[in-house]
Amino acid sequence: xxxxxxxxxxxxxxxxxxxxxxxxxxxxxxxxxxxxxxxxxxxxxxxxxxxxxxxxxxxxxxxxxxxxxxxxxxxxxxxxxxxxxxxxxxxxxxxxxxxxxxxxxxxxxxxxxxxxxxxxxxxxxxxxxxxxxxxxxxxxxxxxxxxxxxxxxxxxxxxxxxxxxxxxxxxxxxxxxxxxxxxxxxxxxxxxxxxxxxxxxxxxxxxxxxxxxxxxxxxxxxxxxxxxxxxxxxxxxxxxxxxxxxxxxxxxxxxxxxxxxxxxxxxxxxxxxxxxxxxxxxxxxxxxxxxxxxxxxxxxxxxxxxxxxxxxxxxxxxxxxxxxxxxxxxxxxxxxxxxxxxxxxxxxxxxxxxxxxxxxxxxxxxxxxxxxxxxxxxxxxxxxxxxxxxxxxxxxxxxxxxxxxxxxxxxxxxxxxxxxxxxxxxxxxxxxxxxxxxxxxxxxxxxxxxxxxxxxxxxxxxxxxxxxxxxxxxxxxxxxxxxxxxxxxxxxxxxxxxxxxxxxxxxxxxxxxxxxxxxxxxxxxxxxxxxxxxxxxxxxxxxxxxxxxxxxxxxxxxxxxxxxxxxxxxxxxxxxxxxxxxxxxxxxxxxxxxxxxxxxxxxxxxxxxxxxxxxxxxxxxxxxxxxxxxxxxxxxxxxxxxxxxxxxxxxxxxxxxxxxxxxxxxxxxxxxxxxxxxxxxxxxxxxxxxxxxxxxxxxxxxxxxxxxxxxxxxxxxxxxxxxxxxxxxxxxxxxxxxxxxxxxxxxxxxxxxxxxxxxxxxxxxxxxxxxxxxxxx
Numbered sequence: 035x036x037x038x039x040x041x042x043x044x045x046x047x048x049x050x051x052x053x054x055x056x057x058x059x060x061x062x063x064x065x066x067x068x069x070x071x072x073x074x075x076x077x078x079x080x081x082x083x084x085x086x087x088x089x090x091x092x093x094x095x096x097x098x099x100x101x102x103x104x105x106x107x108x109x110x111x112x113x114x115x116x117x118x119x120x121x122x123x124x125x126x127x128x129x130x131x132x133x134x135x136x137x138x139x140x141x142x143x144x145x146x147x148x149x150x151x152x153x154x155x156x157x158x159x160x161x162x163x164x165x166x167x168x169x170x171x172x173x174x175x176x177x178x179x180x181x182x183x184x185x186x187x188x189x190x191x192x193x194x195x196x197x198x199x200x201x202x203x204x205x206x207x208x209x210x211x212x213x214x215x216x217x218x219x220x221x222x223x224x225x226x227x228x229x230x231x232x233x234x235x236x237x238x239x240x241x242x243x244x245x246x247x248x249x250x251x252x253x254x255x256x257x258x259x260x261x262x263x264x265x266x267x268x269x270x271x272x273x274x275x276x277x278x279x280x281x282x283x284x285x286x287x288x289x290x291x292x293x294x295x296x297x298x299x300x301x302x303x304x305x306x307x308x309x310x311x312x313x314x315x316x317x318x319x320x321x322x323x324x325x326x327x328x329x330x331x332x333x334x335x336x337x338x339x340x341x342x343x344x345x346x347x348x349x350x351x352x353x354x355x356x357x358x359x360x361x362x363x364x365x366x367x368x369x370x371x372x373x374x375x376x377x378x379x380x381x382x383x384x385x386x387x388x389x390x391x392x393x394x395x396x397x398x399x400x401x402x403x404x405x406x407x408x409x410x411x412x413x414x415x416x417x418x419x420x421x422x423x424x425x426x427x428x429x430x431x432x433x434x435x436x437x438x439x440x441x442x443x444x445x446x447x448x449x450x451x452x453x454x455x456x457x458x459x460x461x462x463x464x465x466x467x468x469x470x471x472x473x474x475x476x477x478x479x480x481x482x483x484x485x486x487x488x489x490x491x492x493x494x495x496x497x498x499x500x501x502x503x504x505x506x507x508x509x510x511x512x513x514x515x516x517x518x519x520x521x522x523x524x525x526x527x528x529x530x531x532x533x534x535x536x537x538x539x540x541x542x543x544x545x546x547x548x549x550x551x552x553x554x555x556x557x558x559x560x561x562x563x564x565x566x567x568x569x570x571x572x573x574x575x576x577x578x579x580x581x582x583x584x585x586x587x588x589x590x591x592x593x594x595x596x597x598x599x600x601x602x603x604x605x606x607x608x609x610x611x612x613x614x615x616x617x618x619x620x621x622x623x624x625x626x627x628x629x630x631x632x633x634x635x636x637x638x639x640x641x642x643x644x645x646x647x648x649x650x651x652x653x654x655x656x657x658x659x660x661x662x663x664x665x666x667x668x669x670x671x672x673x674x675x676x677x678x679x680x681x682x683x684x685x686x687x688x689x690x691x692x693x694x695x696x697x698x699x700x701x702x703x704x705x706x707x708x709x710x711x712x713x714x715x716x717x718x719x720x721x722x723x724x725x726x727x728x729x730x731x732x733x734x735x736x737x738x739x740x741x742x743x744x745x746x747x748x749x750x751x752x753x754x755x756x757x758x759x760x761x762x763x764x765x766x767x768x769x770x771x772x773x774x775x776x777x778x779x780x781x782x783x784x785x786x787x788x789x790x791x792x793x794x795x796x797x798x799x800x801x802x803x804x805x806x807x808x809x810x811x
Contacts (some may be wrong), residue, residue, distance in 0.1 A: 152492060401486070
């Protein structure tokens with residue numbers, strides 16, 4: 035006995051140590067996540083450029099599938115057992131998180147549409163609001179992915195074809211047409227409500243502006259559907275913005291179907307691979323692409339048809355698809371010397387620049403990638419100038435590569451700097467320090483690359499009748515109200531329990547007998563564990579347990595196991611567990627014995643009960659903790675705003691008091707937060723209000739001594755009380771969540787024990803099955 039106690043003590047101590055270390059690691063990881071989110075908010079990364087994820091915490095069950103699926107590091111992370119957005123600006127709009135979420139708790143949407151006036155208002159068919167027949171596709175709609183652009187272009191062509199009357203010879207006529215010429219006859223004819231006279235309509239069905247991914251997809255689908263169309267592009271060949279990317283740049287596509295070609299099944303292609311593919315498709319299908327055409331205006335005529343004017347000609351069509359991107363013309367700095375030939379607004383081939391002193395201006399991915407490519411060339415001295423004090427919207431992979439290049443001395447990053455003047459052999463920068471002071475630096479320079487984005491073609495779009503009025507935007511997408519499947523699974527589980535009870539009551543004459551009396555009953559041969567229905571129920575229970583455990587494999591995505599949606603698997607996890615318990619109970623003839631099979635039954639019962647009870651708390655407690663976290667962040671933002679407002683025109687004493695008050699309140703909140711120690715949080719429960727009262731009293735005395743306005747003190751007190759309450763709640767909810775995490779950990783170990791007991795039970799059944807004539811498993 036003493037040996038057993040000693041071994042149990044040692045094992046228990048080791049387990050406690052491992053749990054403590056794991057808990058410390060988890061808290062450190064969460065603290066880093068929260069700090070990164072706070073940093074992103076301070077630097078403006080909470081305002082996404084285009085798309086970003088929105089999470090409904092009331093539905094998030096903390097499975098982490100969205101975090102694992104996100105192709106960009108640093109966008110999503112787990113906080114208090116739920117998914118949280120850390121850096122909004124890094125989202126590239128892949129929306130894989132939305133597709134894998136089992137409870138539809140996350141959606142990738144456009145943000146700030148009620149405030150932005152640079153996003154066009156379009157319908158679900160991508161038709162400009164108030165302009166029938168005028169469509170937009172691709173990046174011009176504020177959706178940045180190649181995959182999305184291809185889907186947009188395809189959708190537009192189908193919408194146009196649905197409004198036209200097809201002619202059977204359409205596809206043959208298009209194939210016979212010479213490349214670069216819009217065939218005037220033999221194609222689909224739009225039904226404009228005029229006479230059905232079969233005379234060919236001289237107006238085209240569709241004019242596509244832009245030969246990028248959206249324009250090419252639209253042209254290919256229009257070709258397949260037999261529409262009369264033409265593609266106009268200011269460049270000489272297809273590719274759009276992709277053609278302007280640096281050499282060998284990887285382009286994120288995601289698997290997508292390209293009309294008349296098939297599946298692009300790779301997650302990324304190099305720029306050269308995509309351009310070669312598009313050129314081959316253009317030649318194969320003889321698409322009517324007219325290069326070197328810069329569109330000057332799009333206007334609707336009196337007959338309802340659009341006139342698309344270039345510097346060469348005017349094309350008339352019943353429909354127009356504007357797939358011209360968002361970059362438009364490169365954004366300039368507007369500084370003296372920018373007209374010099376050494377200044378460029380894009381980098382195509384970094385190998386053309388060697389042994390040069392180069393300045394790259396910008397803080398986005400394009401600027402960072404250009405600086406990295408130039409730094410890889412022999413003899414180059416590369417400086418990267420960015421007007422802010424930190425990068426916040428570049429991809430994590432680019433940030434990691436940039437940090438390596440800076441550490442190796444290959445790139446010199448000048449944060450807080452702006453170009454003031456460009457000369458033949460030098461550039462002058464105004465560098466703003468973190469303390470607000472500014473000084474000027476003159477750098478020797480041979481080449482300047484200005485990569486600060488482009489000016490969207492908003493004037494052309496507005497002149498064409500595209501609305502940018504926020505009131506015309508549809509409401510932002512919200513997570514679909516599909517739920518987690520838990521209510522349905524619970525209802526089905528209840529029905530199964532009722533059916534099981536009804537079956538037992540129906541055969542109560544057998545199940546109510548003592549074990550010794552059952553073998554003489556007429557139903558024994560049918561209901562006993564080792565034969566007929568009893569054995570069938572045991573096999574069914576085993577299969578249900580196997581299916582139930584496959585949920586863990588599907589959730590982890592191991593070994594490529596991705597069959598079915600995670601939501602369906604989650605629902606089946608509940609259903610199969612409940613049904614397996616019912617089948618096992620009947621297999622045991624309602625009398626589980628002190629055998630491996632009986633122990634397996636009780637392990638299964640514990641597993642089902644802990645899963646059912648914990649399921650509610652797994653969702654509620656993390657949500658409550660994150661809710662307090664958001665409240666605490668809001669308090670801190672209000673404190674910052676109040677301090678900034680007080681310091682405007684304030685005396686030195688008032689500014690010093692505001693800074694002191696904020697420091698002391700922040701220190702108190704930090705002690706009461708979950709990032710402090712457990713004893714500290716316990717002390718907070720006992721003495722928290724006393725410490726808060728003492729702090730506020732001390733601040734009042736200091737305010738009176740320095741003649742600080744009473745309103746400032748009252749505002750500090752209100753924010754301190756609110757923040758203190760939120761910090762305490764967040765800390766204690768996190769402690770409760772940690773306890774539930776231990777519950778979940780035990781839940782999984784019970785599952786492992788169940789598997790072991792089932793294996794022992796199967797071996798016993800196979801070896802000693804002939805001897806099982808009594809009831810019970």
